Structures are given as C-alpha cells and as structure tokens.
Amino acid sequence: MYWVSTQYTPVAADELTSFEHTYGITLPTPYASFLTRYGPGTYCGLLVIERPDPLLLQAYAEYELWSHDDNCPITAQQLGECVVIGSSIDGDFLAVHPQVKGLLWLPRHAEVITKKPFDVQAPFTDTLEDILRDEFGRIEPFPRYFEPISLGRAATFLLFNPPETAEAYSSAIPNDQALQIAPASIPILAQRFKQHFDSNLWIENEHICLAFLQSLGGYVRFNYAYGREVAIIYEPKAIALHDEILSFLQKEHCQVVE
Structure with missing residues (x-):
C-alpha cells in the first residue's frame, strides 16, 4: 500500500x-x-x-x-x-x-x-x-x-488557461514531438508533468489524474472532468519541491487562484 x-x-x-x-x-x-x-x-x-x-x-x-x-x-x-x-x-x-x-x-x-x-x-x-x-x-x-489526515498539510490551487493554438504552447520536453503538436489540454499538461517529475504513484481515469510524490508528502491533482483545475497538496516541509512544481505549472499556463 x-x-x-x-x-x-x-x-x-x-x-x-x-x-x-x-x-x-x-x-x-x-x-x-x-x-x-x-x-x-x-x-x-x-x-x-x-x-x-x-x-x-x-x-x-x-x-x-x-x-x-x-x-x-x-x-x-x-x-x-x-x-x-x-x-x-x-x-x-x-x-x-x-x-x-x-x-x-x-x-x-x-x-x-x-x-x-x-x-x-x-x-x-x-x-x-x-x-x-x-x-x-x-x-x-x-x-x-x-x-x-494532516493538520499541517497545505494546498495551492491553480486554473489551467491554455493558449488558443498548439503552436503557442511551449513544450517542457523539446524532444517529445507528440506532446509538442498535441492540442493544449489538461490531460496533455498531466503527461508533461509526468515526464518532468518522477511520481511514486500515478492514478488516472477519465475524470481525474493524481500524481503522488512521496517527497512532497502529497500529490498534484489534475481535474479532467472540469478541464481547468490543478491542485498541489503538500506538507510544509516540502516547500522547495512545491515551489519547483508551481514554477513548472505556471510556465505551462496555470495561474494561482488567490
């Protein structure tokens, strides 16, 4: 388990x-x-x-x-x-x-x-x-x-705002032609994340994708059903990794929800 x-x-x-x-x-x-x-x-x-x-x-x-x-x-x-x-x-x-x-x-x-x-x-x-x-x-x-249940666990919520065209979508993995030309979507964003970060457990279905990272003490959630919501669930001690993930997501057209 x-x-x-x-x-x-x-x-x-x-x-x-x-x-x-x-x-x-x-x-x-x-x-x-x-x-x-x-x-x-x-x-x-x-x-x-x-x-x-x-x-x-x-x-x-x-x-x-x-x-x-x-x-x-x-x-x-x-x-x-x-x-x-x-x-x-x-x-x-x-x-x-x-x-x-x-x-x-x-x-x-x-x-x-x-x-x-x-x-x-x-x-x-x-x-x-x-x-x-x-x-x-x-x-x-x-x-x-x-x-x-963790009283100290924190969360950062973001909204995915993809560009109008795939050409405007900057790839995080330059050698991955398939992801470069794919339409900008939250499932594609999740796949980019998967290639950029080593997750310990990956759960994905038509409604949601969860990328668990033990060093984060939590996971990154991609809401496929809604099509825009992304969340980082993390322990405060993992703030360095959180900031790295946040930077990646912001470069991939995600904006923090204040």
Whole structure:
C-alpha cells in the first residue's frame, strides 16, 4: 500500500479504551489497531477511516432515511445508538452497534442497511477493500493508498488557461514531438508533468489524474472532468519541491487562484 504522507495523527490506545468504557461498546480490533498506528484518513480516495463518533447518527434517527423491516440488522431505536467509524466520499456511513456482530453499512442513496462481516485476524484495510468491491464495483487490481489526515498539510490551487493554438504552447520536453503538436489540454499538461517529475504513484481515469510524490508528502491533482483545475497538496516541509512544481505549472499556463 502506498502512503501519501508519513505525517500520521495516531489515536492513543487509552483514548479508545476510555471510549469503549464510556459507551459500552467494543470497537473492532482491526479498526482500533489501525487508528492507534496511523490515525484517521482516507483509503483509496473513497473510504474515510474516522475516530469513533457516537452522536452523528442521532441526528438522523428522526428522519426515517432507512427502512427498518424484519431484514434490517438494527431497529429504528438502535440507529441512534450506533457509533460511526467511517464514511464514504458519497456520504455513506460505516458504523457499529454493541448488540450487532459485524459492521453496518448505511447508504446515502438507498434505504436498505446491510451488515458487513469482517475478520478480526485480518487488517482493517481488507474489510475496506471488500466494501470497495461490494459498494463501488471496484475490481482488483485497484490502486491502494492511504492519505492520513494532516493538520499541517497545505494546498495551492491553480486554473489551467491554455493558449488558443498548439503552436503557442511551449513544450517542457523539446524532444517529445507528440506532446509538442498535441492540442493544449489538461490531460496533455498531466503527461508533461509526468515526464518532468518522477511520481511514486500515478492514478488516472477519465475524470481525474493524481500524481503522488512521496517527497512532497502529497500529490498534484489534475481535474479532467472540469478541464481547468490543478491542485498541489503538500506538507510544509516540502516547500522547495512545491515551489519547483508551481514554477513548472505556471510556465505551462496555470495561474494561482488567490
């Protein structure tokens, strides 16, 4: 698995033990082990591992967002007793309940709550990968990376403003004829970046491109869907590399958003 940054914010084991005593619940061992070693963060860009939250679902209990028939693993009353331990970028919740064996998946855009089994002997990321396959249709191999929450991480946002013609577009790689004559576009910009900087992990699809650099403690994001947005996510200690990347992008017709 690729670690976006080594600046973790682990949760103290004593804090989790105190939480369990206070709320009368035993947190899944793989989940607790992950938190005490790496802390909260995002896995594969889709699932967020969070500190346990006993209050979040109480606010949803009165809205009847999910059905609670005989097939539902929890009752409407138990909903408010659930502890949220994770979520998805789509707004789904991953939770536990003291009287339910397994994990509860509460979907944002559906009414059926499902139960997710997990192996107490396996890493928590194995359970998350099962959820990725079940709920997001992810088929292996898919890029495995963890982005820890970092209070100090910074971001620079830019807008890509390409010239009208390819002839006006100055190439960063003079010997690359293909990129020289290609229409100015954000995917071409990403390819220029790839040839100029050695990324440790490269993820690209029709919507987005992420170039991870371990020495940056973050990544450069090219928003293909929007066609103009570029972002540099970095740790402050990597300001020299950030400035080098920023200079490159500015020469390639990107302007900082103030």
